[in-house]
Amino acid sequence: MQMTSNLDAAFSALADPTRRAILARLAQGEATVMQLAQPFEMTQPAISQHLKVLEQAGLIARRVDGTKRPRRLVEAGIEAMDQWLAMVRTALTKNYDRLDQVLAAMEPEKGKETR
Amino acid sequence: MSKLTLKTEGDTHIVVTRRFAAPPEAVYRAHTEPKLIQQWLLGPEGWTMPVCISDAQTGGKIRYEWTNGKGGGFHLTGEYLELEPFGRIVHVERMYLPDPTPDNHVETRFDADGAGTLMTLRMTLPDAQTRAAMLATGMELGMEVSYVRLENITCKT
Numbered sequence: 001m002q003m004t005s006n007l008d009a010a011f012s013a014l015a016d017p018t019r020r021a022i023l024a025r026l027a028q029g030e031a032t033v034m035q036l037a038q039p040f041e042m043t044q045p046a047i048s049q050h051l052k053v054l055e056q057a058g059l060i061a062r063r064v065d066g067t068k069r070p071r072r073l074v075e076a077g078i079e080a081m082d083q084w085l086a087m088v089r090t091a092l093t094k095n096y097d098r099l100d101q102v103l104a105a106m107e108p109e110k111g112k113e114t115r
Numbered sequence: 116m117s118k119l120t121l122k123t124e125g126d127t128h129i130v131v132t133r134r135f136a137a138p139p140e141a142v143y144r145a146h147t148e149p150k151l152i153q154q155w156l157l158g159p160e161g162w163t164m165p166v167c168i169s170d171a172q173t174g175g176k177i178r179y180e181w182t183n184g185k186g187g188g189f190h191l192t193g194e195y196l197e198l199e200p201f202g203r204i205v206h207v208e209r210m211y212l213p214d215p216t217p218d219n220h221v222e223t224r225f226d227a228d229g230a231g232t233l234m235t236l237r238m239t240l241p242d243a244q245t246r247a248a249m250l251a252t253g254m255e256l257g258m259e260v261s262y263v264r265l266e267n268i269t270c271k272t
Contacts, residue, residue, distance in 0.1 A: 015243030
């Protein structure tokens with residue numbers, strides 16, 4: 001359940017284009033709030049709000065460096081999303097592999113007509 | 116096998132693609148005829164679909180009921196909105212878990228691809244939050260099935 005609610009928060013966090021862009025930027029390495037705010041025409045409080053959402057979703061973390069609080073990606077959070085999507089893919093794959101067999105069994109009837 | 120792709124698009128879509136060796140007509144029939152649907156649309160190992168209603172005409176009803184044979188089960192209802200044999204199906208569906216999930220609007224295309232078919236399933240959810248919740252909790256059939264079981268799935272054909 002815990003895993004599910006985290007994932008829920010994580011996928012919600014990713015529904016916003018600014019937050020996706022922030023993650024893309026952090027994928028290149030740690031960055032301060034000011035650095036993160038730069039490419040966007042947004043105030044620092046607005047960016048901070050997005051960072052808060054990402055942090056609560058377990059996707060980013062902060063570090064104390066003097067007066068700065070640089071953010072970085074939390075790999076475990078990103079990996080959990082990856083694994084979840086992989087699992088969804090696996091379940092769908094299973095269904096469609098079964099469909100392959102259903103289709104293969106259907107084909108003899110059809111094949112005779114066309115050949 | 117990397118035949119299947121699953122990705123999000125914009126804020127409210129999920130797009131799944133898959134290639135099949137059979138022609139569009141066969142794939143379309145396997146998506147609309149109950150006797151065929153019951154053979155493959157099952158999710159994890161051990162689940163069956165004892166009830167399958169698929170009235171493949173505009174406005175026709177859809178009802179799928181799954182069970183794991185051990186008292187576990189859930190169902191889905193929906194309606195067909197548009198059918199273009201054997202190229203396109205548009206329908207809406209909702210799962211009952213046990214409360215109904217928001218309507219998922221689904222367009223399924225079957226395009227000829229050589230001797231086979233390229234299927235493109237495009238789901239549209241009401242909003243980004245719903246899509247997020249669906250990806251996180253409700254997407255996969257039989258969510259109450261343990262994760263462990265999924266790991267045991269073999270992909271041999």
